[in-house]
Amino acid sequence: MSIHNSINTGKEITLTIDGKECKTTFGKTIIDVARENDIYIPTMCYLSKVKPIASCRMCIVDVEGVDGAILSCQEKATEGAVITTNNSELYTERQNIMKLYNVNHPLECGVCDKSGECDLQNKTMEFGLSDQPFTTKEPHRPVQNWGHVSYDPALCIMCEKCVRVSTEITGDEALKLHFGGYSSTIVNTKIEKNYASLGEAAAVCPVGALVDTNFKYSTNAWELEKIPSACPHCGGGCQMTYEVKHDTIYRMTNNFEFTSLCGAGRYGFDYANKNVSKDLKAFENAVEAVKNAESILFAPQITNEEAFILQKIKERTGAKLVSSEARGYQKFMRAYSSVTGKSLYSGTLKGIADSTAIIVLGTKIYDDAPTVKYHINMASKWNRARVAYMHPLEDVEMKNIVTQFIKYEPQSEEGVAALLVEILLRDVDVPKNVKTFLNDLDIGNLSAESNVGEEELELLRKSMLKKNGFSLVIGSDVYAHPRAEQIAKILALVEKYADFNVVCVPPAGNAMGVSLICDLDDEATGTTVGYNVKADFVLSALGNGDLDMPALNQQEGTLTTNDKRVVPMNVAQPYGGYVMNDIANALDLDAEYTIEYTKALPSNKGFKAVEFDSLPDYFDTVGTEHRGYVLETIETAVEETFEEVAELDGFDGAVVYICNPKEQFSAFTNICEPLKEEAFLLGSSQFATATKLSDGDSISFIIDGVTFKRVFKIDTSMKGTIALNPTYDMGLSAPLVSSYRFSRVEIMQEKKIGS
Numbered sequence: 001m002s003i004h005n006s007i008n009t010g011k012e013i014t015l016t017i018d019g020k021e022c023k024t025t026f027g028k029t030i031i032d033v034a035r036e037n038d039i040y041i042p043t044m045c046y047l048s049k050v051k052p053i054a055s056c057r058m059c060i061v062d063v064e065g066v067d068g069a070i071l072s073c074q075e076k077a078t079e080g081a082v083i084t085t086n087n088s089e090l091y092t093e094r095q096n097i098m099k100l101y102n103v104n105h106p107l108e109c110g111v112c113d114k115s116g117e118c119d120l121q122n123k124t125m126e127f128g129l130s131d132q133p134f135t136t137k138e139p140h141r142p143v144q145n146w147g148h149v150s151y152d153p154a155l156c157i158m159c160e161k162c163v164r165v166s167t168e169i170t171g172d173e174a175l176k177l178h179f180g181g182y183s184s185t186i187v188n189t190k191i192e193k194n195y196a197s198l199g200e201a202a203a204v205c206p207v208g209a210l211v212d213t214n215f216k217y218s219t220n221a222w223e224l225e226k227i228p229s230a231c232p233h234c235g236g237g238c239q240m241t242y243e244v245k246h247d248t249i250y251r252m253t254n255n256f257e258f259t260s261l262c263g264a265g266r267y268g269f270d271y272a273n274k275n276v277s278k279d280l281k282a283f284e285n286a287v288e289a290v291k292n293a294e295s296i297l298f299a300p301q302i303t304n305e306e307a308f309i310l311q312k313i314k315e316r317t318g319a320k321l322v323s324s325e326a327r328g329y330q331k332f333m334r335a336y337s338s339v340t341g342k343s344l345y346s347g348t349l350k351g352i353a354d355s356t357a358i359i360v361l362g363t364k365i366y367d368d369a370p371t372v373k374y375h376i377n378m379a380s381k382w383n384r385a386r387v388a389y390m391h392p393l394e395d396v397e398m399k400n401i402v403t404q405f406i407k408y409e410p411q412s413e414e415g416v417a418a419l420l421v422e423i424l425l426r427d428v429d430v431p432k433n434v435k436t437f438l439n440d441l442d443i444g445n446l447s448a449e450s451n452v453g454e455e456e457l458e459l460l461r462k463s464m465l466k467k468n469g470f471s472l473v474i475g476s477d478v479y480a481h482p483r484a485e486q487i488a489k490i491l492a493l494v495e496k497y498a499d500f501n502v503v504c505v506p507p508a509g510n511a512m513g514v515s516l517i518c519d520l521d522d523e524a525t526g527t528t529v530g531y532n533v534k535a536d537f538v539l540s541a542l543g544n545g546d547l548d549m550p551a552l553n554q555q556e557g558t559l560t561t562n563d564k565r566v567v568p569m570n571v572a573q574p575y576g577g578y579v580m581n582d583i584a585n586a587l588d589l590d591a592e593y594t595i596e597y598t599k600a601l602p603s604n605k606g607f608k609a610v611e612f613d614s615l616p617d618y619f620d621t622v623g624t625e626h627r628g629y630v631l632e633t634i635e636t637a638v639e640e641t642f643e644e645v646a647e648l649d650g651f652d653g654a655v656v657y658i659c660n661p662k663e664q665f666s667a668f669t670n671i672c673e674p675l676k677e678e679a680f681l682l683g684s685s686q687f688a689t690a691t692k693l694s695d696g697d698s699i700s701f702i703i704d705g706v707t708f709k710r711v712f713k714i715d716t717s718m719k720g721t722i723a724l725n726p727t728y729d730m731g732l733s734a735p736l737v738s739s740y741r742f743s744r745v746e747i748m749q750e751k752k753i754g755s
Contacts, residue, residue: 010025010026010027010028011025011026012024012025012026013025013026013077013078013079013080014079014080015033015077015078015079015080015081015082015083016081016082016083017030017033017034017037017039017083017085018039018083018084018085018086020037020039022034022036022037022039022077024036024077026076026077026078026079027076028076028077029052029072029073029074029075029076029077030061030070030072030073030075030076030077030081030083031043031046031059031072031073032077032622033077034072034085035621035622036621036622038621039085040085041059041061041072041085042058042059042094042123042126043056043058043059043073044056044058044097044101044119044120044123044157044159044206045058045159045160045161045206046059046073047161047164047165047204047256047257048257048258048623049165049169049256049257049258049259049260049623050161050164050165050168050169051164051168051382052071052073052074053073053159053160053161053164054071054073054074055158055159055160056097056159057071057093057097058094058097058123059071059072059073060072060090060093060094061083061084061085061090062083062084062087062089062090063075063081063082063083063084064081064082064083064084065082069089069090069093072085091127094123094127095127095128095129098123098124098127098129099129099132099133099134101120101123101157102120102124102129102132103132103134103135103136104135104136104138104154105120105154105155105157105207106154106155109121111217112155112208113208113211113215113216113217113221114205114206114207114208114211114221115208115220115221116220116221116222117221118206118207118208119206119207120157120206120207136182138154139182139183141153141154141183141185144188145213146188146191146194146198146213147191147194147195147198147213148194148195148196148198148199148212148213148214148263148267148674149198149199149201149202149210149211149212149213150210150211150212150213150216151186151188151209151210152208152209152211153185153186153209155207155208155209156185156186156207156209156210157206157207157209158177158184158185158186159205159206160177161201161204161205161206162175162186162201162202162204162205162210163175163176163177163186163201165200165201165204165260166197166198166200166201167381168377168378168381168382169200169260169374169377169378170195170197170200170201170260170262170374170377171373171374171377171380171381171400171401172190172193172195172197172198173189173190173400174188174189174190174191174193174195174197174198175187175188175189175198175201176189186209186210195263196262196263196264196266196267196662196663196674196675197262197263197370198210199212199261199263199266199267200256200260200261200262200266203253203254203256203261203266204256212251212266212267214251214267214674215250215251218250219245219250223245224243224244224245224250224251225243225244225245226241226242226243226253227241227242227243227244227570227571227572228240228241228568228570228617229241229242229553229568229569229570229572230559230561230567230568230569230627231261231264231265232301232509232510232552232553232559232569232668233264233265233268233508233509233665233666233668233669234262234264234265234368234369234370234371234508234665235369235505235506235507235508235509235510235511235512235561235562236262236265236369236370236371236372236561236562236563237559237560237561237562237563237565237567238254238259238260238261238262238265238371238561239254239255239259239567239617239619239625239627240252240253240254240261240265240266241253241254241255242269242553242570242572244572244573247573247574249269249270249272249553249572249573251269252265252266252267252269254266255619257619257623258619258623258625259619260371260374262370262371262374262662262663263370263662263663263675264370264662264663264664264665264669264675267663267672267674267675268663268665268668268669268672268674268675269553269572269672270671270672270673270674271551271553271668271669271671271672272550272551272553272554272572272573272575273540273541273542273543273548273549273550273551273554273575273577274543274573275576276543276548276550276575276576276577277576277577278576278577278578279547279548279577279578282546282547282548283547283578283582283583283586285537285546285547286529286537286539286546286547286578286583287583287586287587289527289529289536289537289546290313290317290319290529290537290583290587291317291587292317292527293317293319293526293527293528293529293536293537294319294320294524294525294526294527294528295319295320295321295322295521295524295525295526295527295528295529295535296310296313296314296319296320296321296322296528296529296530296531297322297323297524297528297529297530297531297533297535297735297736298310298321298322298323298530298531298532298533298735299323299509299531299532299533299666299734299735300323300325300326300507300508300509300510300511300514300735301508301509301510301532301541301552301666301668302509302510302514302531302532302552303510303513303552303555303557303558303559303569303594304510304513304517304557304558304559304560304566304598304601304607305557305558305594305595305597305598305601306531306555306557306580306594307510307513307514307517307518308517308597308600308601308602309580309581309584309589309594309597310518310531310580311517311518311519312584312589313583313584313587313589314518314519316587316588316589317587319529320521320523320524320525321518321519321520321521322520322521322522322523322524323511323514323518323520323735324480324735324736324738325476325479325480325507325508325509325511325735325738326507326511326514326515326518326520327515327520327521327522328479328480328484328507328738329479329504329506329507329511329512329515330514330515330516330520331479331484331485331488332478332479332484332485332487332488332504333345333488333504333515334485335484335485335486335488335489335492336488336489336491336492336504337492337636338489338492338636338637338638338639338640339488339489339492339493339496339638339639339640340492340495340496340636340638341496341635341636341637341638342633342634342635342636343605343606343633343634343635343636344564344606344631344633344634345495345502345503345504345564346495346501346502347471347472347495347500347501347502347503347504348501348503348563348564349371349372349375349503349562349563350375351471351501351503352372352375352376352378352379352471352473352501352503353375353378353379353382354379354383354469354501355379355383355385355469355470355471355501356379356383356384356385356386356467356468356469356470357385357386357387357388357463357464357467357469357470357471358376358379358385358386358387358388358470358471358472358473359388359390359420359460359470359471359472359473360376360387360388360389360390360391360473360475361390361391361413361416361417361420361472361473361474361475361478361491362390362391362413362474362475362476362477362478363391363473363474363475363476363477363505364391364393364395364475364657364659365395365398365473365475365505366395366397366398366662367395367659367660367661367662368475368476368505368508368659369475369505369562370662371562372473372503372505372562373398376401376473377401379471380401381401383469385467386403386404386463386464386467387401387402387403387404388402388403388404388405388406388460388463389402389404389405389406390406390408390416390420390452391405391406391407391408391477392407392408392409392410392657392720392722392742393407393657393718393720393722393724394407394719396717397662403463404456404459404460404463406452406456406457406460407451407452408450408451408452409449409450409451409650409651410650410651410655410657410722410742411481411482411648411649411650411651411740411742412449412450412451412452412648412650413477413478413481413483413487414481414483414486414487414490414645414646414648415446415449415450415452415645416446416450416452417478417487417490417491418441418446418490418645419441419443419446419447419450419452419457420457420491420494421438421490421491421493421494422438422441422443423457423458423460423461424461424494424498424500425438425493425494425497425498426438426461428497428498430493430497431640433640433641433642434493434497434640434642437642440644441645446645449647449650469501470498470499470500470501471500471501471502471503472491472494472495472500472501472502472503473503473505474491474502474503474504474505475505476505476507476741477740477741477742478491479507480738480739480740480741481740482648482740483646483648486642486643486645486646489640489641489642490642503562505562506562508660508665508666509665509666510559510560512560512561512562512564513558513559513560513566516560516602516605516606516607516631517601517602517605517607530545530732531549531580532549532667532732532735533732533735533736534731534732534733534736538732539580539583540732541554541668542667542668542671542731542732544731544732545732547577547578548577548578549577549578549579549580550575550577550579551573551575551668552569552668553569553571553572553573554571554572554573554574554575555569555571555575555579555594556568556569556570556571556593556594556595556612557569557594557595557598557612558598558601558612558615558628560631563630564606564630564631565625565627565628565629565630565631566601566607566608566615566628566629566630566631567615567617567627567628568612568615568617568627568628579594580594581593581594595612595613598610598611598612598615599611599612603632604634605631605634606631606632606633606634607631607632608629608632610629615627615628615629616628651742651744652744653690653721653744654683654687654690654691654721654722654723654744654747655721655722655723655742655743655744656681656701656703656722656723656725656742656743656744656745657722657723657724657725657741657742657743658703658725658726658727658737658741658742658743659724659725659726659741660726660727660728661677661724661726661728663675664677664726664728665728666728666734667728667729667730667731667732667734669728670728670729670731678711679710679726679728679729680710680711680712680713680726681699681708681710681711681712681713681723681724681725682713682714682715682718682723682724683712683713683714683715683718683721683722683723683724684714684715684716684718684719684720684721684723685714685716686719686720686721687718687720687721687722687723688712688714690721691747692749693712693747693749694712695712695713695714696711696712696713697711697712697749697750698710698711698712698749698750699711699712699747699748699749699750700747700748700750701745701746701747701748702745702746703725703737703739703743703745704736704737704738704739705736706730706733706736706737708725708730709750710725722742
């Protein structure tokens with residue numbers, strides 16, 4: 001099978017808008033071209049990141065030679081078109097539309113949370129509506145509390161933005177339209193789920209109909225200072241803005257026209273290390289501890305600059321640097337690069353959204369990386385993409401977009417990768433050594449060991465034959481696999497020879513940045529210092545260590561995103577204690593501020609010598625991202641050598657899978673009140689039977705030397721004998737859990753709650 005991306009950018013055309021000659025490419029809408037040329041067309045329902053909604057008619061324009069106004073959000077721009085965006089007739093029509101929007105709209109701007117940033121307010125002023133000439137009987141429509149968001153139907157203008165975001169972007173598919181003429185409303189069909197992703201739907205609401213429940217009636221929008229930054233939780237580094245008053249973060253917003261935030265990004269902001277002052281004695285002890293440490297352990301919730309400081313300290317003291325998740329990713333990507341000859345994977349999130357076929361391997365993606373899942377959902381909704389989901393666990397949250405679920409046995413990822421590559425490269429001309437490796441695979445044996453049927457793979461192959469534009473999404477399960485480096489080499493063949501858009505999703509936090517900047521070690525030895533990790537001496541932003549450190553919303557610095565972009569973060573909360581740079585300076589490094597290291601990040605790893613204050617942080621009018629910079633891809637030595645696929649012992653009986661639920665990524669999201677949830681070991685009825693557990697049993701088990709005390713809960717939506725075990729509630733111990741995500745553990749039953 002020969003697989004190639006097909007990208008048609010369209011032929012160049014020229015048209016005139018309001019007397020201005022505009023050059024563009026065919027396929028874009030009139031409103032797209034207008035925005036490219038800074039020409040304003042008013043809208044109420046238009047949202048760049050979803051398909052045109054066409055419910056408001058505010059974007060009407062006149063086209064020379066065409067009778068009647070047309071919708072600029074839907075109509076494609078054509079060669080030679082002469083377009084007028086505003087005249088007396090269009091102005092009057094827009095006035096009439098606004099009169100309809102304002103019918104019985106409650107005059108409560110003084111207490112409405114949207115006041116000061118409301119499209120209805122703005123357009124009412126823009127089109128000079130000083131009175132309302134008609135009215136209608138208003139039905140009783142009470143306010144509804146949907147958990148994270150609240151809905152006021154009396155304020156709703158039925159623009160449908162929230163429904164489109166729920167369907168096309170986040171994919172929770174919770175919001176639907178209920179048609180009833182003037183009584184039409186939005187309904188939440190999954191209210192029991194309390195989706196934090198509905199915060200994204202509230203973000204796009206142009207009026208005050210959908211608002212964040214915790215923000216409601218708390219402050220006026222114009223009183224809030226807007227501090228741009230990047231989300232530090234899942235590794236996506238998504239654009240976001242802290243909105244702050246009196247040193248308190250009231251809410252998170254985003255450039256919702258072009259970007260999206262997951263629930264953790266929107267509601268996981270209150271994790272600052274507060275009320276800290278400088279403790280000189282503790283600082284001196286920290287300096288001595290770092291100076292004499294044989295190993296420094298650290299969590300990936302760290303800036304690029306701090307990672308660079310730790311690398312400098314290692315070079316000074318000879319200490320080992322241990323960040324297990326980042327190390328697993330580092331080794332995987334180095335092996336991957338040895339085949340592709342490039343330091344970074346080629347894929348992008350946009351490439352995923354543009355795909356017509358997507359394969360997901362080795363990740364419970366909705367929980368591991370929600371924004372990546374959003375882009376898979378976009379491809380499904382926009383391109384009717386085929387989505388093959390390969391994992392030992394089926395995910396009910398993915399059922400609405402997955403077209404083929406391929407279940408394999410835990411720890412069989414190497415065999416699964418080999419089977420996958422064999423079908424994708426079967427008809428592709430590859431070098432002799434690669435062909436020999438593929439030909440020597442014992443397909444029958446690999447199929448039997450992995451429990452992936454040859455007919456399933458053939459179905460996958462055939463489903464892709466008539467598609468073009470392919471993506472492969474690789475996740476955290478394989479980075480800590482005993483054969484991770486061999487798996488990396490096998491999967492790298494897909495990028496190199498099958499023209500796939502491949503994304504190797506980094507683990508949560510700044511794991512990609514750490515893996516590029518630090519010379520990491522596999523294991524700690526001797527006396528240890530931990531940065532947000534349990535150790536002999538602990539530096540902690542969680543406020544429970546030997547020396548306090550700032551949380552990521554209290555620092556300036558940069559993160560490296562899963563789109564390979566270095567983006568800036570800014571200080572949103574005050575901090576009065578010591579920082580890592582103070583310790584570095586006490587060890588004879590010399591930088592007045594941490595961000596002096598931004599321009600010194602290693603260029604041989606793709607970073608650029610750019611001052612922190614020179615990093616851009618915005619989107620232009622057509623959505624082009626100008627945030628920081630994209631890492632340079634560095635050429636690497638190629639060594640296409642492959643080992644025979646190893647036979648590994650599988651797991652018999654009940655298995656525990658390390659997986660945090662969506663919205664929870666670390667001890668930092670755990671302390672954010674809107675995201676609070678109790679951690680359980682979740683398993684199916686089948687798991688309960690296999691382990692002789694009952695719902696509500698108190699149990700304990702050990703993974704990587706960390707003891708978990710859990711209450712077992714039966715989840716009726718789950719199948720099989722694999723249970724989900726989170727780590728987000730384990731504080732400083734969480735980063736110590738670093739092995740392969742599936743484990744066969746000895747479960748000790750303690751007592752049943754209430755007994």
